[in-house]
Each structure stands twice: as structure tokens, then as C-alpha cells.
Amino acid sequence: MRRGTYTLALYVVAPLVWLWMARRARKAGGNWGIFSAARFGRPSADSPAPFARPPVWVHAVSLGETRAAEPLVKVLLERGLPVLLTHTTATGRAEGARLFPEAIASGQLRQTWLPYDFPGAVREFLTCYTPRCGLLIEREVWPNLLAQARRQGIRMALISARFSASSLRQAAWMGRVLRDALANLDAVLAQTPDDAQRLEQAGAHRVSVTGSLKFDLSLPTSQALEGRAWRQVLGRPVIAVASTREGEDALFVQAIQTLRNVKAVEASAGVSSEGAASGGAVSAGEALTAGARVSARRVLYLLIPRHPQRFDEAAEQLTAAGLTYMRRSQVPTYALEDIASQAISQQGQLPLTQTESVPPADCEVDVMLGDSLGEMAFYYAAADVAIVAGSFVPLGGQNLIEACAAGVPVIVGPYTFNFEQAAKDAIAAQAALRAADAPEALGAALRLLGDENRRAAMGRAAHDWSAAHAGATKRTLQALDEWFSS
DSSP: OOHHHHHHHHHHHHHHHHHHHHHHHHHHOSOOOTTSGGGGTOOOTTSOOOOSSOOEEEEOOSHHHHHHHHHHHHHHHHTTOOEEEEESSHHHHHHHHHHOHHHHHHTSEEEEEOOOSOHHHHHHHHHHHOOSEEEEESSOOOHHHHHHHHHHTOEEEEEEEOOOHHHHHHHHHHTHHHHHHHHTOSEEEESSHHHHHHHHHHTOOSEEEOOOGGGGOOOOHHHHHHHHHHHHHHOSOEEEEEEEOTTHHHHHHHHHHHHHTSSSBOOOSOBOTTSOBTTSOOOTTSOOGGGOOBOTTTOEEEEEESSGGGHHHHHHHHHHTTOOEEEGGGSOOOOOTTTHHHHHHTTTOOOOOOGGGSOGGGGTOSEEEOOOSSOHHHHHHHOSEEEEOSTTTTTOOOOOHHHHHTTOOEEEOSOOGGGHHHHHHHHHTTSEEEOSSHHHHHHHHHHHHTOHHHHHHHHHHHHHHHHHTOOHHHHHHHHTHHHHHO
16 A cells, blocks of 8 residues: 555545544543644644644654653653653543643743644644654554655654554554655664564564563652552452453453452462463362462452543443443542651651541442543552453553552453563563453452462562663663754
8 A cells, every 4th residue: 555545535534533533532531632733733712822842743643642641751851851742532532631731831842742744744744843853652653644744854763662463563564655764864762672573574674673662651749659558448359450442341350240249259270371271271269279269259440441431431331240340530530648757767657647538438339430531640559469461362462561560460361462572571570470361350350369379479470571671761861862962
């Protein structure tokens, strides 16, 4: 496929894309600006004004990429560089506004939408903002955008780049248009050697390996303290089912419902570090080794949908299953003023004096629905075990690094091709387990709840593995240093 054919196809399918975005916006809420001038590359009264000097342009398509970009953007701001931060989704833009309020207020950082990949739109966008360079995070390869940047002499890099085997097959199908787009990149900084190899096979040049920016995420201290304090006051074991995608809420709701119908659940030593069961899959009804018993009726489950448009849908499924639940948005914030410094010095042994911050009703429900954004650090800190979803249906999985950084044992599903190397490495480091399905994942989590020594060892391994892979931000800055100083 040539770029002209790609552009024609883009014009044809654009109405369907806009319809999909409109439906998603209605469910998720927020201002998506689907037909705003910015989406077509044109400045408007709502668009940020041009900078006094060329900015570093960073594109973070959605929530996860925006979080991943945080350490890099902070360094750029500390160097005094102006930053243009673009997004495609409303959740990504809201997260950017939450992360950088001071820089936005001062005008050093400005946000806008990435324009649609129409030739005229990307031309006007680049002409308006004239960035000194562009940094596209992970997978954002747009043929017309990169062709226009090359025409205007704007250096472009794909950073923290990941490229799965399925992406390579897609690249082969698209042919020349994607091969030329990758060739227009001035630098490609891949997460892993496998990503680098596939990118080169697809047509990228000047490829190097710098790692994943997500390893450099710093968990908000206030959220981590609040989560740990909340868990201690709660006095119940907590299993987080985090970042569920379409179809997964129903799987886990059904599995939790089954557990609630079991008086006491015992899970045996079935899930190995490679995810296969020793002598059979671990199910919710199997026995814990050494007689360790965990009451399934006592565990609190945190069900955390990945996207806000599915919060209400997940609530309806919980109601239909007869499970009692409350929403995170209804839980009062834990007061930290008197305990934060002591909590740090005592490594999480929090002196609790304000138990009224967790109402008695919290302790009776089966599930807390995580209907909030930007609080994943709270959820992981509150959890004894984290099941990282997106991996129990063939969608490629969600980021497990944040859970590992929180020092929580992690369980993933069979579909982790978006984070394949990270998942394999975490399992090899004994920081994570792999389960075949939702019931097996909950069975493995219950077994860990009944084995304090193994759970603590996995938590330490998870934290150490995450810390050992940090440094992608520094390597990215070193690789592109000339771009920022010129």
C-alpha cells in the first residue's frame, strides 16, 4: 500500500472512527474535541498559543503512555525546555493535566490534541507549533505525520518503542506505507532487543535499545501511604483485579460469585512460576497446602476497569451476580497528616488512630469497584496480591510493572503479547505467576494469601526486579541529548 492509498482509505473510514469516538465519549465522559479545530491541526481560541521558542513535542496517546512519559517530561521541564504534550484520548489529556498543573499554569507546558493523520491537518499542526523535535511514545507511527515532519526538517523519534509479532504481521500487510513511515523516523529507541529486531524487519533504521519508560515511574507517596493505611484499617485480605478490559469483568465477577458460594476455599500448589499447574490447574475449590486455609468469604476484591466508560457496566454485572459492592468514589480519603512520616520510618507499620476513615460498611462488601482514575498506586498498595488483567482475553495484557514497583505479587493471564518480555522476565524473577483463566488466577491468589512467606518473597522479588530495570529515561535523554541542546 502506498501513502496515497492509505490517505484515501483514511478519508473513507474517518466517519466510522468519529462515530466510535463519539460513542466512547458518551460512555466515558470528558471533552474529546472530536470535531475541534485542534483535531484538524488548526489553532483556535481553545488551542495553546505558539511558544516563544520551539518546544519539545511529546505525544502520549492515552492514560498509560501519559503516565510513562511523566519522568521524561519532568526532566525536560527541569531543564527549562518548553513542552508541547499531545494526546488522542480524553483520559490521557486529563492525566496530563493532573500530572503537570504547575507547568501548565506557567505556560511552560501546553496540551492539545494530536491531529488526525490527514495531510493538511498534520501540515498545519507542525507549521503552527514548529517543534524542535517530536517524541512519539511506544507505537504511535502515523505515515502522513512523519512524512510532513521529514519535509519540514523536524527530527522525530519513537521512544520506549514496542513492536509485537502481530504488529510485524500487520506491517507486512500494510507494506510500503508503514515501511516508509518507520524509515522517516530519525531514531527508534526500543524497549527490548526483540522489539528492536522486529522494528528493523518492518523498515525502521537507527534502532537502539533503551528500555521501557514505565520502569521509571515513581509511585505517588501519598497514594501508597493511603493504600497501606486503608488496608491495615480494613483488616481483611485484599486481591486487586486491575485494568480489566472488555469481557474480563464478567469473567472475574462470575469467578468471585463462585467463590462466594463456597464456604471456605482451599487452593493447592498448582500454579508454577511458568504458569502451568503442578499436577493440574489451580481452581477456586482446591486445597491449600500445609492446611493453610483462606476463607473466600473474607477476602475483599478490588475490581478496577481499565476505562471509565465501563465503570457502570461493571457495577451492573456485580448487581446481577448478587455481589455486594461499593465504589471507590464513595470511600472517604484516609487522613495522613499525623501518620505519613511515621509510616515511612516504620516501613509500612502504620500507627492507626482514625479508623472512622473506613466506614464499617466497607468491611462487609464483597467487592470495591475502582471507579477512579490516577489512583493505581493506591489500589496496589492496598492489595496483598494483584491480578493484572487485559491478559485474560486476547488483547495483549496491561502494564504489570507498576504493580511490581509497589512490591505486590503479580498474576497475569495467558495473553501478554503487548508486554511479553516484561511478563517473561517477571515470571523468571519469581515476581509473577501466569494463570490460564480467571478462576485459576483467583485460586493462585488465594493460595498466596495462605502462604505468607511465599507472598512476601514474591513481593520483594517484584520490587527488586522493577528497580533493576529502571533507567530508560536516562538512556533516552542520553541518546537524544543533542536534540534538546541544539
